Amino acid sequence: MPFLVLFVVLPLIEIAVFVQVGGEIGLGPTLLLCLLTAVIGGVLVRRQGLQVLMSGRVQMSQGALPVDEIFSGICLLFAGALLMTPGFVTDAIGFSLLVPAVRTYLRSFLMRHGATFFGVQFTDTSARSSTRGPGYPYDSGPGAIDAEFERIDDDSR
Secondary structure, eight states: HHHIEEEEEHHHHHHHHHHHHHHHHHHHHHHHHHHHHHHHHHHHHHHHHHHHHHHHHHHHHBBBBHHHHHHHHHHHHHHHHHHHHHSHHHHHHHHHHHHHHHHHHHHHHHHHTTOEEEEEEOOOOOOOOOOOOOOTTSSOOOOOOOOOOOOGGGGOO
16 A cells, blocks of 8 residues: 555656646746755755764764664655655655654654554664673673683583
């Protein structure tokens, strides 16, 4: 069903809106507006993508999984694809995904409803990175001592 909407219904809506806008402002300005939204959207996606990437690196350096940043990156990927697709409906959806508050709401909505898209289950989990850093392998606090040991059995003496 989602593929029917994506590949049949959405293009029909796009064509209808494109014809309406073209009838109101003319073909040239309509094409220019589509090109302008693609360029502006590309610049915004690039800028926000770099910010999300830097924020994710900070989270990983602190030993935490950058779950919010990963979700934002996926949303920005979809936003970029929608903004590069000619049409006003896809541009509106793409620009809405560029708003951080919309991404936060979308993430909480997906987690609240336990939504599954493309085999990915959205649930509220908090996880730690398995690399050395805060929380490895346990949250032992600042007084923890990191050491190595070797077990010596009575038989090997």
